[in-house]
Every structure is written in C-alpha cells, then in structure tokens.
Amino acid sequence: MTQHPGGDAPQGSLRPTPPAAVAAWAVVGLALGWLLHPLSERLSGTAPVVSWPQPLALVLVAAILGGTAHATWRSVHVRRERLEAHQAVNRLVLARACAYVGALAGGGYLGYALSWIGSESELADQRLVRSAVAAVGGLAMVVTALLLERACRVRVDDDDPT
Template sequence: MKLTNPLLLLAIGAAVGMLGWLAAVLTTRYSLNTPVLPLTGLVTMGVIVVLTLVLGIRVLRWRNGKKKTMLNPILAAWTLVLAQACAYTGTVLLGWHAGIFIDQLRLWNLRSDQGISWQALAMAGGGLAMVVVGLAVERFCRIPPEDSDADTAPGPQEKRKPQAEGEYAYRGH
C-alpha cells in the first residue's frame, strides 16, 4: 500500500469545502437548515481517533522492539486501513464544515446566534484531529529499513530499487 498523499487530501478537502460552501449558500437562500453535523458527532470522532491512536501505538511499540510477542499481521493491516480511513474521513469532514463556516462568516454580524458557526468550526476541528492522527498512525505502521541492507551496499555495477513507498508492519518477514 502506498502512503496517503497529503496533496491529495488537500485537493479532496478543497473540493468538499466548495461543496459545503455551496450547500450552505443554497440552504440559506431557501431558508432551510444549515447542513452541519450535530455536536454529538464529536463524540464519535473522538472514539475513532482514540481507537486509531491506541492501535497505532501498539504497532509502533512492536515496531520499535518494546513487545516480546509477535504482532498479529491482520491487526497491523487493520490499523493501517483504519488510519487511512481516518485521514480521508477527517478530510471530508474538515472540508465540508470549513466551507460552511466560511459561508457563515459573511452572516456573522447579521445573526444574534452564532451557534451554527461555532458548531461548524468544532466539527472542522474534529476533522482536523482525525486527519492528523490518521497520518501519524499510518507512519507508525511503516517498517524501518533492515540493518542488513546497510551492510550489503550495492557495488558499482549493481543498482538498488529505491524504496520510496516503504513496507508496512503487516507485511512480516
């Protein structure tokens, strides 16, 4: 599996942000409710972030040699997939709610209650936390290069394949 590309996440976030802004403009124009997730969604986001971080720390401790037992390769693969899903989901939530917040800023002085604005900002913050934890845990799942690779340096005629993608913890030895 390839590492998640931060530029791809940025592009997805910007595109979804534009959609969120457009949805907020249209709902305001037609006097509908603003499409913001309720604040109880932060609890769910928090559970996902904590679970991802706990599983990622388990993989990191195993990778750094702090555990004596073998790591279940399926658990490591699930941790990697969960981390990537967390990053992508956080990107979508961040983009959507940031777009809504930007739309709400133009109405800031006209409204006496800025609850929707603060709600959108809180949800965008939760999305940012998901992105950061997802990307960090994804890095935890990478296996460092073998020490034996340094001992067998390629000769002048040999060429080594660069390991730009790296290996993940679930691809055992």
C-alpha cells in the same frame, strides 16, 4: 511464508498516504461545505443545524485513532513485536480511510463555518462555532490517522528475523 514460482519471497511495499490526495479531499469538502449553506436555504428555506454530537464524534474517532497509533508504535518500534499480517493491513486500511474521511469532513465543516461569517441569522454564531470545532476534529482525525499509518511502518532490516 509461501514461495512463489521463482523461489523468491513476495516483495512489495505500500507508499504512505499522499499529502496531495488528503489536500484534494479537504478542498472538495471545503467547497461542498461552503455550498451547503446557500443551497439548503434556497431548497428548503433553512440551513442544517450543527449539534454538539457531530464535532464530538470526530474528536472521539481522533482519540481512538491516536490510542491505536500509540499502542501500535509501542508494539512495533519500542518492544520490537511483529504485527500479524491481517492486523497490519487492517490498521493501514483504517488509517488511510480515516485520513481521507477526516479531510473531507474537516474541510466540509470548515467550509460550512466560513459560509456563516458575516451572516445576520440568529443561529449563525452557533453554527459557526460548532462547525469550526468539527473542522478541528476532522483535522485531528487526519493527523492521528497519519500517525497510525506511520506507526505501522517497519524498517527494511526488520523484515529479516535473523
């Protein structure tokens, strides 16, 4: 650890991801997803199709984040191992980015799904179901990202090796 001019060790903390920021990204995604259906039909004559790889990709990312959160929790809180500084920063950045992206994508797919309710289109039910599954995948991504962020936390008394 490097010493600073006053002889003190660097002090700092990182606040947890604010729930209001996650909610704001979800609302932005919801609005954009809701608007995608009518705008794309107006501009191109057809709305985008949601295929199974899209929701499955979100579920896969959520599973990877969940596994990383579990492994990190066991290392830091059960076995009391210290993460290397770059590992902790990488995991925190990954967790925060995935929380925001998961909220935006989940909200977007939810908005797109809601835009198909009551539609008489032949693919409306398919788009509704697949978009709803993708919205759940986005929510799972947010939850597992926040769990990863929480797994990286250390207590203040854990900072002192004595």
